[in-house]
Amino acid sequence: MNTNIYTHPSFIKHETPQNHPERPERLKILLEALSAHTIIETNDYDENIIVPLILQAHTKNHLAWLEESVIEDEITCIDNQDTYLSDHSLAAAYQGVSNICQAIDDLKNNDIKNKKSSHAFCLSRPPGHHAEPAKAMGFCLFNNIYCGALYAQSIGFEKIAIVDFDVHHGNGTQAMFEKHKPEDMIFISTHEMPLYPWTGKDSKDNIYNYPLPTNSNGAYMRSLYGDTILPQLDEFRPDLVLISAGFDAHKDDIQANLNWDESDYEWLGNALSKYQTASILEGGYNLDALKHSVLAYVNGLDAS
Numbered sequence: 001m002n003t004n005i006y007t008h009p010s011f012i013k014h015e016t017p018q019n020h021p022e023r024p025e026r027l028k029i030l031l032e033a034l035s036a037h038t039i040i041e042t043n044d045y046d047e048n049i050i051v052p053l054i055l056q057a058h059t060k061n062h063l064a065w066l067e068e069s070v071i072e073d074e075i076t077c078i079d080n081q082d083t084y085l086s087d088h089s090l091a092a093a094y095q096g097v098s099n100i101c102q103a104i105d106d107l108k109n110n111d112i113k114n115k116k117s118s119h120a121f122c123l124s125r126p127p128g129h130h131a132e133p134a135k136a137m138g139f140c141l142f143n144n145i146y147c148g149a150l151y152a153q154s155i156g157f158e159k160i161a162i163v164d165f166d167v168h169h170g171n172g173t174q175a176m177f178e179k180h181k182p183e184d185m186i187f188i189s190t191h192e193m194p195l196y197p198w199t200g201k202d203s204k205d206n207i208y209n210y211p212l213p214t215n216s217n218g219a220y221m222r223s224l225y226g227d228t229i230l231p232q233l234d235e236f237r238p239d240l241v242l243i244s245a246g247f248d249a250h251k252d253d254i255q256a257n258l259n260w261d262e263s264d265y266e267w268l269g270n271a272l273s274k275y276q277t278a279s280i281l282e283g284g285y286n287l288d289a290l291k292h293s294v295l296a297y298v299n300g301l302d303a304s
């Protein structure tokens, strides 16, 4: 098994209201399910490193607004819909960025020492791919994957591909690309359309959107990746692939209407395993489907 799991106790302390789909139990069941793997509890985040990194992606106002929005002993809704802050949420969000950076550090060291491909899976919450430069939304506070990409380039990974297979479009990551126009990076997203957040129809510049029809199945996804996306990745020749790994395209997940199953996630993991990868947990809300899908995906990564 060459996929290491990166996590931290603060991720379970990020509270959401009762019956909220993005809840601490998601992480609890995944930690249990992945216990046969190497689970690395990451170092507590260093504010002097993490805050400047986040400020390369997000605005100062965004950070200040989040800090000001925390109300002691309360779970506060911050976007009139579905994104919540509790006392411990910001610590979890900062730690989420730090967590993926530590995973990327280890991949870099491994790359130098062992000259072999290997994988990291970041088990963190809140998720990140909906967070825009100046906006928290869709359960997300900071855009972990984009911060991770910036960090990876800062330590010597030159070409970064971000692949997002969460069932929802990674509007936040796309907004980061639109605002910052990063060089030597591409963003590839597959997502159900039409569906929240209602973006991601067209491709432009280094942003490649592949909408998936409502009710489409794993076979549709496999041929899209096999015929188009994997060849595109091969052509780009990334030094590192960062993956927004959401598991809500599963047929039993009620947040969306696709019909993937565990075997499709195993196929995806295997298809991406030829690269050095760091995946980060985004969506996936049916606990049983989430557990089986993550296990299958990690098995797929390990199979190479």
Ligand SMILES: [Zn+2]
Binding pocket: 166, 167, 168, 246, 248, 282, 283, 284
């Ligand atoms: Zn999602």
